[in-house]
Amino acid sequence: MQNQIHSFRNFLSLGILMLMFAAFVAPVAAQSVLPPGNAVNLDDGIEEGPSNALGNLSDTEIWDIFRGGNPRDILAPTIEGQVMTTTGQQWRVIREQYILKYLGWAPLIVIGILAVFYLIRGPMKIAAGRSGKTIPRFSLSARVAHWFMAAIFIILGLTGLVILLGRVVIAPYLGLEANSVLTSAALQGHNLFGPLFIFALIWLFIKFVRGNFFQWVDLKWIFKLGGFFGGHVSSRQFNFGEKIWFWMVILVGIVISITGIIMLFPSLVEDVRWLQLSTILHAVGAVGLIAVAFGHIYIGTIGMEGSIDSMLKGEVDENWAKEHHDLWYEEVTGKSATEETEAPAKEEIS
Ligand code: HEM
Numbered sequence: 616m617q618n619q620i621h622s623f624r625n626f627l628s629l630g631i632l633m634l635m636f637a638a639f640v641a642p643v644a645a646q647s648v649l650p651p652g653n654a655v656n657l658d659d660g661i662e663e664g665p666s667n668a669l670g671n672l673s674d675t676e677i678w679d680i681f682r683g684g685n686p687r688d689i690l691a692p693t694i695e696g697q698v699m700t701t702t703g704q705q706w707r708v709i710r711e712q713y714i715l716k717y718l719g720w721a722p723l724i725v726i727g728i729l730a731v732f733y734l735i736r737g738p739m740k741i742a743a744g745r746s747g748k749t750i751p752r753f754s755l756s757a758r759v760a761h762w763f764m765a766a767i768f769i770i771l772g773l774t775g776l777v778i779l780l781g782r783v784v785i786a787p788y789l790g791l792e793a794n795s796v797l798t799s800a801a802l803q804g805h806n807l808f809g810p811l812f813i814f815a816l817i818w819l820f821i822k823f824v825r826g827n828f829f830q831w832v833d834l835k836w837i838f839k840l841g842g843f844f845g846g847h848v849s850s851r852q853f854n855f856g857e858k859i860w861f862w863m864v865i866l867v868g869i870v871i872s873i874t875g876i877i878m879l880f881p882s883l884v885e886d887v888r889w890l891q892l893s894t895i896l897h898a899v900g901a902v903g904l905i906a907v908a909f910g911h912i913y914i915g916t917i918g919m920e921g922s923i924d925s926m927l928k929g930e931v932d933e934n935w936a937k938e939h940h941d942l943w944y945e946e947v948t949g950k951s952a953t954e955e956t957e958a959p960a961k962e963e964i965s
Pocket of ligand 1: 750769859864908
């Protein structure tokens with residue numbers, strides 16, 4: 616009997632021991648092998664994000680933070696705790712898939728349109744012929760400012776296109792090495808002449824801003840589409856088309872200048888995304904301006920008879936002035952532009 620009581624006690628003690636063990640071990644087993652949350656939680660002040668190894672965020676949210684929020688938004692503000700951005704990848708896609716693929720075509724398309732226009736309409740002649748009498752149009756300093764800008768623009772345009780499109784246009788034909796030499800040389804030239812563009816832009820602005828503000832007569836130019844499809848359009852010193860060109864050069868020129876400075880001195884900006892945005896704006900602005908410049912050069916040379924005189928000699932034929940800038944002609948000479956046009960010059964009669 617004594618023995619039976621003893622073994623019952625032993626059995627009871629074993630049971631209690633097992634129960635106590637189970638009660639102690641169960642929660643630990645439930646945690647698997649994970650340490651307590653605060654064991655690896657870096658107390659770095661960052662509330663959420665990838666640095667918090669046991670953070671409460673789902674994978675999707677964590678990767679969202681890694682990727683800088685909206686992947687399409689170049690200017691997305693940096694999220695605190697963000698480890699990296701993928702805007703560099705988006706920048707590369709924009710550059711390779713859009714800029715390099717399509718932008719280079721813009722100047723070629725404009726050249727094509729101008730060639731077709733020239734073949735159909737031919738040059739715009741001075742209807743009454745040259746009178747042989749001239750009136751002053753641009754001072755020497757205005758002309759020097761214009762040609763200084765034109766020269767800098769052409770140098771920067773050519774070197775810039777080599778830098779931008781060399782890999783696509785030069786390398787396949789001349790080889791990678793030739794492209795590398797040309798691109799390095801173009802880059803040096805571009806960096807050297809770039810700052811001069813800012814100087815040229817300010818000078819051009821000072822010399823040409825008078826006469827380039829909107830005037831009511833410009834509305835007639837707009838309604839008659841510049842007279843390109845016929846009909847006479849009155850104009851003062853500059854017509855609306857010239858004014859658009861002037862303000863395009865100035866405003867896009869400012870964007871190109873600022874983004875150019877950022878690219879020359881990257882330490883000026885803290886966030887690399889400003890640098891990425893700058894390269895895109897710089898290329899789009901410059902190539903857009905180059906494309907429109909072809910239109911300007913066309914009208915200034917073979918497109919319109921007598922136009923180039925104003926920039927070469929500083930004087931224009933009176934009949935040219937009456938036909939293209941009648942109100943300016945009246946202002947300058949005090950004579951009516953609709954009076955009988957001057958007789959053609961002697962040499963033209965013979
Ligand atoms: C290299 C070829 C170029 C030629 C042959 C040329 C020709 C001309 C001519 C003839 C005029 C005077 C038009 C008039 O009398 O009303 C003019 C004006 C002007 N050009 Fe050029 N140009 C050239 C390049 C450029 C470039 C590269 C720029 C700027 C990036 C430029 C900017 C201007 C401006 C701002 C005016 C004044 C027009 C206004 O104020 O509205 N030109 N150009």
